[in-house]
Structures are given as C-alpha cells and as structure tokens.
Amino acid sequence: MIELENVSHSYGGSELLCDMSLNLAPASFHFLTGPSGAGKTTFLKICYAELHPSHGAVRLFGADLAGLDRDGVARMRRRIGVVHQDCGFLDHLPLRENITLPLLAAGRDVAAEDRNMAELLNWVGLTQRADALPPQLSGGERQRAALARAVILSPDVILADEPTGNVDWEMSLRILQLLVELNRMGKAIVIATHDMNLIRAAKTQVAARVLRIQDRRLYLAGADL
Numbered sequence: 001m002i003e004l005e006n007v008s009h010s011y012g013g014s015e016l017l018c019d020m021s022l023n024l025a026p027a028s029f030h031f032l033t034g035p036s037g038a039g040k041t042t043f044l045k046i047c048y049a050e051l052h053p054s055h056g057a058v059r060l061f062g063a064d065l066a067g068l069d070r071d072g073v074a075r076m077r078r079r080i081g082v083v084h085q086d087c088g089f090l091d092h093l094p095l096r097e098n099i100t101l102p103l104l105a106a107g108r109d110v111a112a113e114d115r116n117m118a119e120l121l122n123w124v125g126l127t128q129r130a131d132a133l134p135p136q137l138s139g140g141e142r143q144r145a146a147l148a149r150a151v152i153l154s155p156d157v158i159l160a161d162e163p164t165g166n167v168d169w170e171m172s173l174r175i176l177q178l179l180v181e182l183n184r185m186g187k188a189i190v191i192a193t194h195d196m197n198l199i200r201a202a203k204t205q206v207a208a209r210v211l212r213i214q215d216r217r218l219y220l221a222g223a224d225l
C-alpha cells in the first residue's frame with residue numbers, strides 16, 4: 001500500500017533519514033519508535049506524500065509518486081488518514097466542522113454524510129461535544145476527534161503521530177482500542193510513539209511489529225518489547 005524504496009531525506013544538506021525501505025501491507029499494524037528528533041514525523045510525512053524524499057522512490061497503492069500530478073497525489077492521499085501530532089484543528093470551527101473538513105476538501109456533500117458523522121462521533125465518544133470549539137476540549141477529546149477526522153474518508157491506511165502524547169494511561173488505552181478496531185476492519189495502522197507500555201498493550205491484541213529509527217536508519221525491532 002505504501003512502499004518506500006531506498007529513501008533518504010536531508011533538511012538543508014544534513015541527512016536525517018538514510019536508505020530506508022518499507023512495504024506496508026494491508027491490515028498490518030506497526031509502531032514507529034526512536035529517540036526524539038530521530039525523524040519519525042519526517043518519515044510519516046514521506047509516507048503520506050506531504051514531503052518528497054531527497055532520494056529514493058515512494059509508491060502509494062502501486063503508483064509511483066514521481067509519476068503522479070497534483071490531482072493524482074491528492075487522490076492517493078485520500079486513502080491515507082493522518083492523525084497529526086498537534087491535531088491541527090481550526091480553533092474557530094466547532095468540532096463537527098473540523099471533523100468534516102476532509103469531506104469538503106474531497107468535494108463531497110457534507111449534509112449527505114450526516115448519518116455517518118453521527119456514527120463516527122458515537123464511535124469516538126464525542127456525540128455530546130460535537131458543537132464545542134477545539135480549545136474547549138480535553139487532550140483525550142482532541143485526540144479522539146483527530147482520529148475521527150483521519151477516518152472520515154474511510155482510508156485504507158491510518159498514520160498516527162504520537163496519538164497518545166498528551167493523555168493519561170486510561171485514555172491511551174481507549175485510543176489504542178479504536179486503532180485496534182480499525183485494524184480489525186482491515187486498515188493498515190502505523191503509530192509513532194515513545195510509549196513502550198502502549199506497544200506492550202497492543203501486542204496482547206494484535207500482531208504488531210515495531211519499526212525503529214536510529215542513527216538515520218530504519219530497523220525492524222526484535223521481539224523483546
């Protein structure tokens with residue numbers, strides 16, 4: 001679904017990611033770990049074509065990114081749901097409108113999706129908070145709303161950058177549960193995290209693999225977590 005072949009990336013001449021290859025299979029579940037500043041967010045940006053790598057090839061759903069025009073890239077990106085580290089909400093818009101922004105961007109009729117929206121809000125436990133503004137939400141509510149927005153276009157892959165970064169353990173488990181449910185529905189999941197307890201908790205439920213970025217390289221971690 002997402003294939004990286006010998007991908008390297010540099011910011012301003014200094015190499016951050018070196019010679020990374022990955023083939024993300026349908027319904028797979030991966031964690032992405034590594035020290036702060038190792039390049040996890042950069043790696044995810046390359047995976048969802050927000051960033052073009054300095055070297056190497058990226059293929060999304062079989063299509064070489066280098067051969068796609070803007071519309072082609074946008075079409076592929078709709079198949080990838082992203083939970084950003086900072087959620088990235090528009091603070092002046094109620095939660096409901098923030099969540100439906102991807103529908104608008106994709107040219108879909110938001111009113112026609114009312115029922116799906118109600119189901120989605122219920123799934124993330126935010127039915128009562130639909131009209132709240134993002135600054136009025138708790139960390140856990142924001143993260144669940146970000147997840148709802150990431151899945152509103154029914155993507156095949158979900159990339160979540162520190163989705164449990166600012167929440168307590170109970171809420172971390174709740175968010176993990178939502179991601180596990182998505183995985184059981186056949187979605188491929190990648191979660192960037194520092195939280196080894198979260199990885200251990202996931203491994204009791206799904207066959208999760210652990211990728212690690214260290215010293216500019218991508219490793220598949222051993223089974224010792």
Ligand SMILES: Nc1ncnc2c1ncn2[C@@H]1O[C@H](COP(=O)(O)OP(=O)(O)OP(=O)(O)O)[C@@H](O)[C@H]1O
Nearest residue numbers: 011012016034035036037038039040041042043085
């Ligand atoms: N647009 C940019 N221009 C220049 N340098 C950047 C840019 N984005 C990130 N970097 C640098 O690249 C390095 C890796 O950043 P990145 O956010 O990918 O790491 P990370 O592993 O996700 O970090 P963290 O765990 O702290 O979130 C950092 O040193 C960062 O300052």
